Amino acid sequence: MGSNFTFQTIYSTLILDLSNILLPRSPPLSAPLTPKSLRAMLSSSTWFAYEKGQIGEGECYSKLAADFNTPVHDIRATLLAARKSLRPNHKFLSFIQSLRQIYPKLRVLVMSNIVVDDFEAIRGVLDSWNIFDGIFVSCHSGERKPHLGFYRGVISAADVCPKETIFVDDNLDNVLSARSVGFRGIVFDSCDHTIRMVKSLVGDPIARGKAFLKANARVMESITETGIIVEENFSQLLIMEATNDPSLVNIRSFPSIWNFFRDGGVAADNYPFDLDTTSLAYSIIKCDDETVTHVMDEMLKYVDVDGIIQTYFDHRRPRIDPIVCTNVLTLFYLWNRGSELAKTFEWVYEVLQNRAYLDGTRYYTTAESFLYFIMRFLQVALLKQPDDPILFNFRSTLKECVAERVGISGNSLALAKRLIACKYLGVENQTDRSKLLDLQCEDGGWEIGWTYRYGVSGIGIGNRGLTTAFALEALK
DSSP: OOOOOOOOOOOOEEEEOTBTTTBOOOOOTTSSSOHHHHHHHHTSHHHHHHHTTSSOHHHHHHHHHHHHTOOHHHHHHHHHHHHHTOOOOHHHHHHHHHHHHHOTTOEEEEEEOOOHHHHHHHHHHHHHHOOOSEEEEHHHHSOOTTOHHHHHHHHHHTTOOGGGEEEEESOHHHHHHHHHTTOEEEEOOOHHHHHHHHHHHHSOHHHHHHHHHHHTTTOOOEEETTSOEEOBSHHHHHHHHHHTOGGGOOOOOOSSSOOSBTTTTTTTTSOOOBHHHHHHHHHHSOOOHHHHHHHHHHHTTSBOTTSOBOSBSOTTSOOOOHHHHHHHHHHHHHTTOGGGGHHHHHHHHHHHHTTTTTTOOSSBOOHHHHHHHHHHHHHHHHHHOTTOHHHHHHHHHHHHHHHHHTTOOOOHHHHHHHHHHHHHHTOOOHHHHHHHHHTBOTTSSBOOOEEEEOTTTOOEEEOHHHHHHHHHHHHO
16 A cells, blocks of 8 residues: 555564663662662762772772761662662563573663673672573673763674664663664563563564454453443454454344343343444455345435434434444445435544544544544455545545554554554554554553543443554554
């Protein structure tokens, strides 16, 4: 389609800091110096010289004592307590060890600002872990982060390809310098988040996402914002369409018109059968002509005075939603009956042209839902009527609207829908692709993105399986 989507980088090297990541320290509160005073000393040029091996411990402590008007013995006692407080981050270490087993070709390096006395104290511990392919420390290199010379020295000595390297550090200055030389920098803010980020970068996101879907086949139920499980058909149908794998989903078929809820709406106060789920079902699942014709004839009985198709097979609930209308149009165009809903078509086009969808719709939470289903409609309509100039204008308008959304914040599902539309329309969108990759969870899936909402309460409903299926479709 003319879009230049790039493939995911294959990372060959992971560079980690020691302090606060692999070996966090927490000096006791009883230490002579306050945490504030200690931080000030560790940020001084005297300490930096010590970290680079330019001065020894005695000279460093003497200068710090003079500069901060603090007794040498207090400095020595506090730094010794800090050294003794070093404790391995077992969770992160276990993650690195498992990573090495899964990806044996991945090199793991240490790059750390550390004074020679601290390094000698922990060197045996580092060696015993047997997980590092190289250890680069400031006290031996004569350079320290964030100075670029340290990074370039490691690149040269370890034969590192910057574009294939992930760099993890808890200091933003250090990460910024790493990014400037081409590394993929991650600011360590928590163990769980960093593990998730590294897994997403090192692993194959498609394979991990597919594994999530397989592991949760037929149990990927929707859930409300209030934590209520919703056994419904709509998300199951969308998952099946996105993956082309019926074994993943749990769908209850109906003989004629369909209900959003698999129990037929009984548990939800006899929720009426709806045109939205019905249209989606018959546009995905093969059925005999007679049944579909009967269903569409029935749908035409639920058009309001403006010629707009309704949401429910229930005249007591007159509701309209442009996304529902779009999905009904998709079914009618699929069966070459689009002309019977001309007024509905005109209204949906006006909603698109005038950006009426920006805050979502009555039943759908995001602008991307409308744009996605319009894209889905046009895929069918242009296949059936490839020379229709109105449909071509429709497509051009959709492309403008989708391009306007690029880079706007959104949940995982919104980003996935946006990217799928971008691929179809030939809109470059590497920005949102990178965001979506970063949002992949540790288990390989993506978090819930609220898909639709109850019309009266506005409570959102989402499904991790749906978000994951759409994310995979967007990334492949």
